[in-house]
Amino acid sequence: MAIPRPNTSQFEAFTTNLAYARKMVDAGRYLAPFQPGTVDVDDFYRAAWVQAVAAIDHWFHEELFRRVAELAAKDSPEMPLQLRNYEIPLHRVEAVQRGDVTLADVVVEHVKERWGNASLQNPRAISDVLRLVTEKNIWQGAAAQINSWQGGRTAYTDKTLKAQFMSITTRRNKIAHDADLVAGDLKQRRPITEPDVTDAINWIDRIALAMAHVLDE
Structure with a gap:
């Protein structure tokens, strides 16, 4: 049975971005038998990996x-404590009092300034930022959701799910920042298939979908 996907523009954008990563994988697979001399086919896979991580970072x-x-x-009154206690600069409070902007607009603007350029590729950072919108243990909830979808055949915990996610983002960083080169070598790249x-793409999709379900509960 297909798992329902959130009907929001944010998740639709995530799905579209992930589909783009899958198309890169398809391109690499189609070109692989021909092994064009001017193109390293594995770079399609590396680009897809980076794109997939960017997709979930953007969705967060x-x-x-x-x-x-x-x-x-x-x-x-059910607003998460972290958001209820969120500090807003006085000049923005005054703008709300004057009626220039709404409170919601001011809060979102300030959150964007704080987190808009932050990298959300580390489980701790993701947990920290999502405390603004939920008081649930988001990783524990996502792990339980994935186990449920698997009919209890898996036993992921928040710890093992975080480790799975970190293994994906760590490889992304090696690709993006180190050209995926083997440590100490300036020519040889790590193998990728x-x-x-x-x-990796399937795991990113699974984790985002599980978290979306937990947030919607």
């Missing part, structure tokens, strides 16, 4: 801003 940001806006507009990157 956009999902954060959307939910902060919704929660701030409601001003509900189509199954490697397909598995």
Whole structure:
């Protein structure tokens, strides 16, 4: 049975960005039998890996801003403590009092200034930022959700799921920052295969979908 996907523009954008990564994998697979001399086919896989991580990083940001806006507009007593206690500069408070902007707009603008350029590729940073919109243990909830989808055949925990995610983002950093070169070598790159990157993309999709379900509960 297909798992329902969130019907939001933020998650649709994530799905589109991930589909672009899959197309890069397809291009590499189609070219592999021909081994064109001027192209390193493995670079298609490396580009797909980086694109997939960028897709979930972007989704975390956009999902954060959307939910902060919704929660701030409601001003509900059920608002997460981190958001209720969020400090806003006085000049922005004054702008709300004058009626120049809404409270929700001010809060979102300030959150964007704080987190807009932050890298959300580390489990701790992701947990920290999502505390603004939920008081749940997001990684524990996502692990439990994945186990449920697998019919109990898996036993992921927040710790093992974080490790899985970190293994993907760590490889992304080696590709993006070190040209995926083997440590101490200026020419030899780490091996990468189509199954490697397909598995990484599938995991990114699975983790984002599980987190979206936990946030929506």
